[in-house]
Amino acid sequence: MKPERESTSADDRFVHEGELTIYTATETLARLRAHLAARQACDLDLSGVSEMDSAGLQLLLWVRRVAQASEARFRLVAYSDAVAEVLGLLHLRILFGLDSAHSAEGGSA
């Protein structure tokens, strides 16, 4: 686990900031695809995401699924309240490993 840990903080990290919505979906997908094609691993840092809508959520689900299909690593390592709220609403926290990961969040009730 240790080498992975190391690589996580470095190359595999994929940071997205600002909106994760329909307006950024195409561009974000292109970046994610390129990232995954190059590294076969993705540690997603969404701590800077201010807003996430259905298209953003769909994008996460899709990339996660594609990564799994190609046996690439896909993790959500950091997230903002906005992301936590959506994942909580849809009961997806466990799927994305939220409750076992760090970062206490407020999110949904």
Added chain:
Amino acid sequence: MNLDSARQAFMAEVAELLQSMEDALLTLEEDPEDPESLNEVFRAMHTIKGTGGVFGYNSVVDFTHQVETLMDQVRSGLIPLTGPLIATLFECRDHTARLVDAIGDETGSDEPPLDPELRAAGEALLARLGQPPASDAPAGSEGVADPKFLPVASDLWMITLKFHRDSFRDGIDPLSFLRYLGSLGDLVHVATLLDAEPTADDAFDPESCYLCFGIAFRSEADKPTIAGVFEFADQDCEIRILEPDTAQAKYLDLLAAVPDEQVGWLGDLLVRIGALTSGELAHALRTQGSVLEPDPDAAPAKGKRRLGEILVEQGSIKPAVVEQAVKTQEAVRARRQEETQHIRVDAQRLGHLIDLVGELVTSSAAIRVMVQRAGIEDMSDVVDGVDYLVSEIRDNALQLRMVPIGDSLSRFRRVVRDASQELGKEIELVITGGETELDKTVVEKMTDPLTHLIRNSIDHGIETPEVRLGQGKRAGGTVHINAYHDSGHIVIEIADDGAGLDVARIRAKAEAKGLVKPEEVLTQEETLRLIFAPGLSTKEQATNLSGRGVGMDVVRRNIEALRGTVELESQLGVGTKVTIVLPLTLAIIDGFLVGAGPDQYVIPLAQVAECVEMSEAEAVKRHGERYINLRGEVLPFIRLIDLFESAGRDRAGQRESLVVVRFGHHKVGLVVDTLLGELQTVIKPLGKLFERLRGVAGATILGTGDIALILDVAELAAIAEGGRDIADKRRAHA
């Protein structure tokens, strides 16, 4: 309502239901998959069971319950409807009728012990249906105890959302709906799915929506509220909302408690209790209207699918709720037909009403005479008004007794079916003009004569298929009953395309019986009419004479008792047609009052064709004694004074009028002294004393208190045509 009249109502209702069941069975014989008829049979048994249960007639309930169960299975396609099964169902129908009759015979207790013979018959029938004997089934398993509850597993709503690809582009954010939904209750579980293949990464368009949600939802909200959440997404989303089982139980309770007047169409009913949203209903109705059966094997011979089926398939509602809704709907429909569309009225009360209206007509005529005599100008307007109202009341009162003749004609379908099976003939009964209306009392009295005539057609008119084919006819024969209105009368025709009557043989038999002298010359019609003579009505003659003689004199007597006539046309090898003409009503008519000599006579107004100055007609030319030339037409005429031998004054030089009356295609002129105008006429039958008086149908009391004879135009026509004979006989007497 005491027990007896309740029982009467029950019996009447059962009779109606059994009649409609019989009609449905007859239809099913031709088209075993007709869903309407299947339902009809089911409904009849179901309703009889239900009503029987209310009255505590367990024998009826037990039996019909079993037949109902069977029909339910047939309806849902579990049991095929075969010819033998239909035959057995016919017997079941008859058995039910017997069971109900048995109740009717009983006068004492509510629940008469069942005649063991009847019980055995019922059990035998049920055994043939493959149902357990009635005694094994608990009686009165009615209503709320019956519906099949699904085991109550959860109190959760099951909501499925599938968004369309373009949803994002349309500005829909599915998450917002889920957030809103969350405000109404608890999203117990959400399954988020993507409707896309993971292998086809390139095909994935991040701006298209692939999201599907399955949501387990706990809420106190009702279905319309929950559906309202998604109202905005209606165009962009497929929505299924299935109520929790607890809500389903609530719906079932609601359905059982819906007030009758609120029950309408199935869809509306479900929307009303909140089990269905109007959006879901609209969608299902579109499916029902537009989509043809996708799977041809699934439901052949069905043009339209049932709404309930579509709703269940569409996932809008659970089957049990639809089932209960359909039951509620049917029960109410049945009740409503009885209650709001018809009121059962004792026929005697109606008769009494019509008698009173008759008296009213006479009284109002008396008032008119008084007013005219007193010469009070102001009064005559009032009297006109009263007259108008009285005639309206009269027409409406008489209308109450009018029933379409088709109801009573349809029973002959059974007669034809049974008889043709028995005789091995193929006979089709065609009924036209069934909507023609006729006084109910006349209808009842016509049943026997009509049955007789139709039986004759079947027994002896229509040949066996082999004989028919041999003569180049179609194998199947047709009996055609036709009814229509004609100048104040109803005409009923019974025509068959059978063997026809053999005039020569009738003549021979009549001579043998001494009814006709060998030297007498008779036209074909006159010879045919001989079969109405009493002498030709014995059984033995029947077989020799193609059976047409059986009771034909009785038929004629029955019809004449109703002031009707019967005529016969027949052509050997081609067929026979019997035409019956009856007055529409027995009570009151519009009449035309004329004076002849010292007396006054009433001619039924509907039969008056025209009135002419006699001198004018005479001026044309006289043909012998009894005919005149009316505008080139040879018209027989009768002088009423001569006919009734009234002690006339010397009428030389006096003006006379000719009233032309019409009866069917016959026309005859009546010569009278004065024309006195129209009046409403209450027909009073003449006593036995005047039975032999020809040309008179009855009498009426005029406003002056005088009595006027009502003329029987049919008989007058006959007299005029045989005019010479009468004149000759008179002369011989003198």
